[in-house]
Structures are given as C-alpha cells and as structure tokens.
Amino acid sequence: MSFIYIVPIELEDHLFLETLEGLISDIFQMKTRRAEFKINLQEVFDGRRSQYNSSMVLQQLIANPPRDAEKILGVLDVDLFIPILTFVFGEAQLGGTGSVVSMHRLHNRFYGMDEDRDLTSRRLLKESVHELGHTFGLIHCSHPGCVMNSSTYVENIDQKSSEFCPLCLKGIRKSDVDTAPRRLFTFPWHSRKG
Amino acid sequence: MKPEEIGILIVDDEASVRDSLYQWFKADGYRVDTADEGTRALKKLQENAWDIVLLDIKMPGMDGIELQKRIKGIDNNIVTIIMTAYASVDTAIQGLKDGAFDYITKPIDPDDLSRLIRNAVEKRRLVTENIQLRQHIEELLLPEEVVGESPAIKRVMDMVDTVARTDATVMVLGESGTGKELIARAIHSRSSRRYFPIIAINCGAYTEGLLESELFGHEKGSFTGAMYRRKGKLEMADKGTLFLDEIGNISEKMQMDLLRVIETKKFTRLGGDKTIDVDFRIICATNKNLEKAIKDGSFREDLYYRLNVFSIVLPTLKERREDIPLIARYFLKQYAQSMNKDVIDFSPQAREAFTGYDWPGNIRELRNAVERAVVVAKGKYIQIDDIAFPFPSVSAAEGVESLEEMEKRHILKILNQTKGNIAQASEILGISRLTLYNKIEKYNFRKDELNKQYL
Numbered sequence: 109m110s111f112i113y114i115v116p117i118e119l120e121d122h123l124f125l126e127t128l129e130g131l132i133s134d135i136f137q138m139k140t141r142r143a144e145f146k147i148n149l150q151e152v153f154d155g156r157r158s159q160y161n162s163s164m165v166l167q168q169l170i171a172n173p174p175r176d177a178e179k180i181l182g183v184l185d186v187d188l189f190i191p192i193l194t195f196v197f198g199e200a201q202l203g204g205t206g207s208v209v210s211m212h213r214l215h216n217r218f219y220g221m222d223e224d225r226d227l228t229s230r231r232l233l234k235e236s237v238h239e240l241g242h243t244f245g246l247i248h249c250s251h252p253g254c255v256m257n258s259s260t261y262v263e264n265i266d267q268k269s270s271e272f273c274p275l276c277l278k279g280i281r282k283s284d285v286d287t288a289p290r291r292l293f294t295f296p297w298h299s300r301k302g
Numbered sequence: 303m304k305p306e307e308i309g310i311l312i313v314d315d316e317a318s319v320r321d322s323l324y325q326w327f328k329a330d331g332y333r334v335d336t337a338d339e340g341t342r343a344l345k346k347l348q349e350n351a352w353d354i355v356l357l358d359i360k361m362p363g364m365d366g367i368e369l370q371k372r373i374k375g376i377d378n379n380i381v382t383i384i385m386t387a388y389a390s391v392d393t394a395i396q397g398l399k400d401g402a403f404d405y406i407t408k409p410i411d412p413d414d415l416s417r418l419i420r421n422a423v424e425k426r427r428l429v430t431e432n433i434q435l436r437q438h439i440e441e442l443l444l445p446e447e448v449v450g451e452s453p454a455i456k457r458v459m460d461m462v463d464t465v466a467r468t469d470a471t472v473m474v475l476g477e478s479g480t481g482k483e484l485i486a487r488a489i490h491s492r493s494s495r496r497y498f499p500i501i502a503i504n505c506g507a508y509t510e511g512l513l514e515s516e517l518f519g520h521e522k523g524s525f526t527g528a529m530y531r532r533k534g535k536l537e538m539a540d541k542g543t544l545f546l547d548e549i550g551n552i553s554e555k556m557q558m559d560l561l562r563v564i565e566t567k568k569f570t571r572l573g574g575d576k577t578i579d580v581d582f583r584i585i586c587a588t589n590k591n592l593e594k595a596i597k598d599g600s601f602r603e604d605l606y607y608r609l610n611v612f613s614i615v616l617p618t619l620k621e622r623r624e625d626i627p628l629i630a631r632y633f634l635k636q637y638a639q640s641m642n643k644d645v646i647d648f649s650p651q652a653r654e655a656f657t658g659y660d661w662p663g664n665i666r667e668l669r670n671a672v673e674r675a676v677v678v679a680k681g682k683y684i685q686i687d688d689i690a691f692p693f694p695s696v697s698a699a700e701g702v703e704s705l706e707e708m709e710k711r712h713i714l715k716i717l718n719q720t721k722g723n724i725a726q727a728s729e730i731l732g733i734s735r736l737t738l739y740n741k742i743e744k745y746n747f748r749k750d751e752l753n754k755q756y757l
Contacts, residue, residue, distance in 0.1 A: 157409075163322060190322035192385075194409045202328050247305070247331035258330065260413035 110178035111141040112240065115169065117184040117208075118149055124211070124232055125183065131233055135270075136240065138178065145169060149186060162188035162199040162208055170206035179243050181236055182208040197235050197259060200242035207239035213262060231262070234270045241272065244280045249273055303427045305331035309351060310419075312336045313343040313369065314358040314385065319408065323356065326415070340364030340372070347376050353426045354419070359386040359393055367396055374401050379429045381422045385410075436497065448481065448488055449632045450625035454617040458485065465612050466492035471564070473549075473609050474587040476616030479666030482587035483547060485614060489585055490543040498542030501535045505556075506548030513556060520572035536569060539582040549609065550590030550601065561605045584609065619661040619668060626657045629665060633672040634684070645679045651686040651718055659691055667691075686718050710745045713738070717747075 114129055116122055129140045145168075152164035169182045188196050188210040197214070200207035214231040217223050237255045249256035254273035259265045272280065310332045312323045320336040327334045335350070337343035339361055346352070355373055359366035370382050384397040387408045394405045403422050406414070448459060465472055466489045474482040483502060490500040508516055515525070519534030535544065552560070563569045564584060568577050586609050595601035619626060630648065638645040648656065652675070661667050675688040713731065720726040728738040 161318075163318070163325075189409065190326070191316065191318040192322045192326070192409055193415065194411045196412065199325070200329075202325070242329060248329055258416065260411075260416045 109139065110176050112136060112138050113174065113177045113180040114140050114142045115145050115147075115180060115182045116142070117145070117147045117165070117169075117182050118186070119183055119211075120185055124229055127229055128183075128233055128236060131270075132181075132236060132240070135237055136179075141176075143174070145172075145182075147182070149184075154189070157189060158187075159189040159195065160184075160186045162190055162196050162210070165208050166199055166201065166206050169208060170201070170204070173205060177205065179240055180206045181240055182206070183211065183232070183236070184208070185211050187212040197265070198239040200239040202242050202247070203245040204243055207236075207243050209235045209239055214265070219262065227266075230270070231265050234265050234268060235259075237270055237272075241276065241280070246272075246276050246279050249276050251275070303423060303430075306333060308353045308423055308426065309333040309335075311343065311346060311352040311355045312357075313338075313340065313355060313361070313366075315339060315361045316358070319358070319385075327419075330419075340369040343369060344372055344376070347373060347380075352380060354381045354383065354422050356383045356385055359384055359397065360388070367393065367400060370397065370400050370402060379426075379433070381426050381429075383418065383422060439497065447632065448484060449629045450622060451628060452617075452622035452625045454622045455625060458614060458616060459488075461612075461614050462488050463492060465489060465614070467494075468612075469493075469583050471583070471609055471611045472585045473611075473613040474585065474616065475613055476587075476589065477618050477664055478589050479664030480616040480618060481665050482589075482616060483545065485616060486543070486545040486585040486587060490545075490583075493543070493583070495542050495583060499539060500543040500545055501539040502545040502547060503535050504547045506551035510553045510556060513552065514559070515572055518559075518569055518572055521574040523573065525572065531571070534571065536563065536580050536582065537578060540580050542582060544582045544584050546584065546586040548588060548590075549586040550588040550592055550595060554600075554602070557602045557605050561602065561608060564605075564608050619664045623657060626661070626668065627653055629668060630656050630672055633669050634676060637673050637676040641676055643676060643679065644682060645676050645684060646682050647684070649683040649685050651714075652684045652689060655686055655689055655691075686715075709741070713741055713745065714747060717742075 112132060114125055114132070116125060119125070125142060129142065132138075133140045147165065147168045149160060149165070152161045152168070153159075154161060165182060165184070165188065169180055173180060188199065188208070190196055190199065195213060196210070198207065198209035209232065211228065211232060212218065214228050214235065215223060216227060234255055238259070241256050246256050248258040251257060251273040252267065253269050253271075254276055255268060255270050256272065256276045257264070257268045259268065310327050312320050312327075312334065313336070314320050314323075315338050317338070320338065324334050324336055335346055335352075337346055340363055343355070343357070347355075355370075357366045357369055357373075361369075364372075366384055366386075370384065373380055373382055378401070381403045382401065384394075384402045384405045385408055386393065386405075397405055403425060404418055406418065410418075448455065448462075450456070462485060472486070472489060474485050476482050486502070487500060490496060503513075503516060505513060511525075515532070515534070517534050517536055519532050519537055522531045546560075559569075563580075567581060568579055570577055592601050592606055592610075596603050596606055619629075627648075630653075634645060634648070637643075656668070656671070663670075671689065671691050672684075674690055675684045678688045679685070680688075713727075716727045716730050720730065724735055724738055728735045731738065733741075
C-alpha cells in the first residue's frame with residue numbers, strides 16, 4: 109500500500125494538518141500518513157534574501173523517501189523562493205514524488221490583516237492539492253476555477269476552488285497512479301458559503 | 303496559442319536560475335529548454351524554433367546584448383526578454399534599443415513574470431498571425447497574371463519591376479483593352495504599398511460633380527443628396543495607390559484640383575474645412591493622346607508633367623500576336639473552371655482563327671471571345687464553330703484578299719462545318735465531288751488546318 113506522506117517541517121501549528129490530511133485523502137482517494145523527516149532548513153537559508161530555497165528543501169524532502177511513499181508533501185512556515193522569483197507559495201516535481209508548500213504567505217497577518225484560520229486552512233488545502241496535482245503530472249490549467257489554475261498572488265488562491273476541473277481530473281486518472289481520485293469532492297465550506 | 307505550441311529558451315550561466323525558470327515554465331505547459339551560454343543558445347536556436355528567449359545580460363563569453371543581436375539576426379520576430387541581477391539603465395536602454403520585448407531584474411515577482419510571459423506570448427501570437435495574414439493577403443492580392451512571353455510584354459514587365467520599387471507617378475498608356483489596370487495592379491502588388499489598398503476610379507465614368515465627390519468625399523449636407531459624411535477615394539487610398547483610369551477625360555476644374563492634391567498631398571472634403579493629409583501613389587491610365595490634348599488646350603501641361611513621370615506604353619494584342627495562344631489558353635482554363643466545364647484546349651483550327659484575328663478590342667475582346675466559346679463548347683476542345691468573331695480577320699491595312707484566297711478559306715470553312723464529309727461539302731459548295739477533291743489537292747490544305755479525325 110502506498111501513501112501520501114504529509115511532512116511538517118519545523119511547523120509551529122500542527123492543527124492545520126488535521127483537516128488537511130482528511131481532505132487530501134478524500135480528494136486523491138489515497139491514504140495519508142504524517143511523518144517527520146530530517147530536514148535542515150539552515151542549509152537552505154539565503155541570508156541576503158532572508159528566505160529559504162524551495163528547490164533545496166524539495167531535494168532534502170525526497171532524498172530518502174519511505175518505501176510506501178507514493179507522494180510526499182512538505183508543509184512549513186518559512187518563506188520560500190526560487191532564484192529567479194521573489195517568492196513562491198510552493199514547489200513540486202512535475203510528475204515526480206515531492207512537493208512543498210509554505211504557509212508564510214497564506215496567513216492574513218502577512219498582508220497586515222486580521223488572522224483568519226479558516227481562510228488560511230482553505231488556502232493551505234488549495235496550495236497542497238495544487239502542488240500534489242503537479243506531482244501527478246498536471247500542468248497549470250487555464251480554467252479560472254480549477255485548483256490547477258496558476259496563483260501568483262494570494263487573491264488568486266482565494267478566487268479558485270480546491271477542485272480539479274473535469275479535464276485535469278481526467279489528466280490525473282490518466283497518470284500511472286492507480287489510486288487517482290474517482291470523484292470531485294464538494295467541500296463543506298462551499299455549501300456553507302452557498 | 304496553446305502553451306505547448308510556445309517554445310521558451312532560457313539562457314543563463316546560473317544553473318539555479320535556469321532550473322527554476324525551467325520548472326516554472328514547464329508547470330505552465332510550455333516547451334522549454336535551457337542553455338548556459340551564448341554559443342550553445344545559438345546552436346539550439348538553429349536546431350529548433352523558439353518563440354521567446356529569456357537571456358541573462360551578464361554571462362561569460364558572449365554577453366546578453368551581443369547574443370540578442372545574433373538572435374535577431376536569425377529571426378527578428380523572436381521575442382527576447384533580458385534578465386539581469388544588477389539593474390543598470392544603460393544596459394536596459396541598449397537591450398530595448400536592440401529590440402528586447404522587456405527587461406527584468408532578478409528576482410522577479412511571480413505575478414510580474416506571469417504577466418510578462420502572457421504579454422510576450424500575445425505579442426508572438428500577433429506577430430505570427432500578422433505574418434500569416436500578410437501571406438494570405440499576398441495570395442489574395444496576386445493580380446491576375448500578366449500572361450505572355452513576347453519581347454514586347456517582357457519589356458513592359460521589366461519596367462513594372464523597376465518602377466514598382468520607387469514611389470514615382472506612373473502613366474500607363476495603351477489602347478482600350480490592353481490591360482492598363484492590370485499593369486497598375488501589378489505595380490502596386492510589387493511595391494512597398496502592397497499591404498494597403500489600391501483604389502481604382504474610372505474618371506470617364508462620372509460627371510464632374512460626382513467625380514469630385516468620389517475623389518474628395520463630402521461632409522453631410524454639402525450638396526443636395528449628401529445625407530451622410532462620406533470618405534473619398536483619396537482618403538481610402540491613404541498609404542496605398544490611387545489608380546486613375548481614363549485620366550484624359552477629366553474637366554479643367556478637376557485637373558486643377560487634382561494637381562493641387564498631387565503637389566500638397568492635402569485636401570478638404572466637399573463642404574468641409576478640415577485639411578486632410580494623405581499619402582498615396584498615383585498611377586493613371588489613358589488611351590487618349592494627351593500631348594495632342596495639351597496642344598488643343600483641353601489638358602493642363604503642368605498636370606501632364608506631374609503625372610507622366612514614368613510612362614509605360616502597352617503593346618496591342620496584334621503587336622504581340624505570339625502571346626495570343628498563351629493568353630487564350632489562360633482564359634480558357636479560368637472560364638472552364640468557373641463554368642465547371644471539361645473544356646481543355648482549342649482545336650488547331652480554332653487556335654489558328656484566334657491567332658489570325660487582329661483583336662481591335664485587345665485582351666478584353668479576346669477574353670470575351672474565349673468566354674463565349676467556352677459557353678457554347680460541347681466537347682473537350684473549342685471548335686471553329688464555337689467562335690463568333692469574324693476569322694481570319696481582314697483588316698483594311700492588309701488589303702483585300704484575292705478570289706483564290708477567299709475560295710480556299712470558304713472551302714476550308716465548309717469542310718470543317720461538315721466535319722470532312724466530302725459529299726455534304728460538295729453539295730453545299732455547289733460543286734462536284736471530283737472538283738472538290740481537285741481543289742483540296744490544289745490548295746494543299748495543311749493537316750493542322752483540318753481536324754485530324756476526318757482527314
């Protein structure tokens with residue numbers, strides 16, 4: 109049996125992962141497993157930018173994967189970057205195993221606004237599904253509501269849903285993972301919001 | 303354009319930049335490749351087609367500015383984006399001057415990069431679309447071919463090629479039906495104005511007032527019946543070519559107005575006071591002897607010299623008789639196709655009749671004759687009976703034919719009509735079969751004068 113590993117990396121508030129794990133399991137129809145990996149964040153810190161190199165985090169994350177790890181999702185608090193960009197929300201190996209999501213810019217407080225845990229939680233889910241979607245071989249989708257729609261600022265994340273559009277869903281089904289999702293999951297907050 | 307149809311090449315000596323951009327664009331679905339320095343980038347550009355190149359300005363060996371110049375040398379339409387870690391106004395200006403689409407300082411905001419690439423893709427799409435449309439227009443604009451192999455028409459086409467490259471006013475002279483408008487269109491389609499319209503106006507077809515309104519346009523209410531503001535042909539021909547046919551037929555006032563427009567390239571609409579600037583090339587045509595018209599005072603000398611900067615005299619069809627079969631076959635093909643008829647050629651007699659005729663109406667008359675022949679043709683070949691013009695022509699200049707020649711022609715005609723039936727032909731001719739045989743022997747009709755199937 110293979111799992112989606114959810115790996116907190118020096119994460120302060122593990123409560124966010126409680127909801128995340130269940131939803132990811134439902135969406136991808138795969139069991140999740142939480143585990144701590146040995147990741148040295150100091151090694152990937154860029155002093156000039158005061159940020160952490162996400163590609164290097166990813167390298168450490170997939171260095172020694174557990175045998176039953178089909179996919180690995182790292183979740184951390186620190187701000188991530190790739191050399192050409194000022195920041196990234198996350199990074200993933202296209203069609204690979206590893207993905208990483210930073211919560212740093214998902215909190216309202218980063219933008220000088222009141223913290224909203226529900227909103228942060230929703231953003232974390234969307235970014236996690238998005239990055240995991242890449243590991244299933246999906247590229248960015250032009251459908252505005254699809255979770256695979258590219259997000260370059262936080263409002264983008266809020267505008268899209270946490271669901272795959274039919275085309276992307278088909279794309280995941282085509283990928284060689286036999287445990288791909290078989291249905292779209294309607295999230296409780298969608299119905300609550302009406 | 304779909305992302306997979308766009309190729310992005312990243313040129314940077316820093317592996318981390320190459321890799322991160324590679325991943326970023328891959329996730330967007332683009333076709334991506336990287337090169338760590340200029341020479342390798344140029345090699346990749348030769349091997350594959352790339353739409354967008356992101357290049358670092360500071361690289362060991364060939365720098366970004368030099369690389370960009372070389373890329374533009376390979377394909378000027380490739381969208382180049384310059385990247386640098388150290389913003390410097392000088393290099394930015396130089397890069398943009400050399401044709402860079404944009405200039406970014408590393409690191410770039412993800413949203414800015416997304417927008418930049420979206421715009422670059424859009425630019426590339428527009429450029430590609432523009433190239434395709436231009437090709438399409440060129441195909442559509444290909445004027446009806448100027449058909450002919452004769453030295454006379456080759457000389458004309460040489461002149462067309464020469465003058466097309468300039469912006470000189472051209473006067474096309476020639477008898478009615480010699481293809482003056484075709485030559486005007488050939489000049490336009492070979493000129494740098496070819497992507498703009500060629501506006502043709504037959505000056506002889508309008509009264510003075512109407513011609514004025516046609517050329518200059520008019521404001522609403524400028525005359526009775528001017529219900530709306532209307533652009534004139536001069537405005538429509540802006541950046542293109544204005545073809546004035548039958549220029550010899552315009553009134554003195556019109557001549558004066560036209561001269562003013564040609565000299566100033568400015569005019570006002572009828573009833574308007576706004577001066578409109580126009581940029582057009584004039585090609586005019588006439589079958590009148592303008593020099594004679596100048597002498598008798600009906601055509602302004604100054605206008606004549608303005609218009610007659612370069613003149614092309616078209617030969618009559620009679621003067622290039624050797625082209626007649628070519629042109630006739632060209633029209634035959636056109637009409638057979640448009641009428642959906644399986645007519646493929648002329649019978650030898652029909653061809654001879656076409657070639658022998660003098661065509662006073664020139665190509666226009668020839669075209670009409672071919673059209674009519676295709677309409678009535680029953681088989682694959684146009685027969686002599688399908689032809690309506692009086693063949694072979696006997697022009698006054700060539701004198702009257704002898705009785706013997708007339709007899710020979712008449713016998714040939716009847717033989718063709720009866721499809722070589724001697725009994726029938728002799729009956730029509732009112733002579734005995736023996737006499738007919740003797741006459742055939744006497745005139746020694748060439749094989750190609752009679753349809754082969756009945757000889």
